[in-house]
Amino acid sequence: MNQLxxxxxxxxxxxxxxxxxxxxxxxxxxxxxxxxxxxxxIICDSTMKVLNINANFGGSTHDSFIWRHSGIQRQMQQLYRNGERCWLIGDSGYPLQPYLLTPVLNAAPGTPEANYNAAHATARNIIERTITCYCT
Structure with a gap:
């Protein structure tokens, strides 16, 4: 997602x-x-290419539970343990992990954390657009 x-x-x-x-x-x-x-x-790349879909859980299941029980989470964890430095970005419904970047909660305006959140939101918008494109 270097374009972002x-x-x-x-x-x-x-x-x-x-x-x-x-x-x-x-x-x-x-x-x-x-x-x-x-x-x-759903996981997508910066071109809206769908990389992974997990449709194994009912609607009562929280996003973070699905993540914790997904094969892709284990794969990202293994990449991290092997020294790979690559990340996914997710919203605040996901846990912050060494391979999953989430927003900083309650970031004060004008701080580096607020700047990070703005860049994060811009980059993460690709998944919102992908979901809108393929799921509506």
């Missing part, structure tokens, strides 16, 4: 709810907005 002034960032991650018909075990699929869905984790 975030060297080393290989992709952006987010979850999106895809509506489904009422399943048998519906309590796992009712999302926070009250409808049945899958919470689909």
């Amino acid at each position: 002034n975030f060297p080393g960032v290989i992709g952006a991650i987010d979850g999106t709810h895809v509506a489904i018909m009422k399943p048998l075990n519906e309590h796992n699929f009712i999302n926070r907005k009250g409808y049945h869905s899958l919470n689909v984790q």
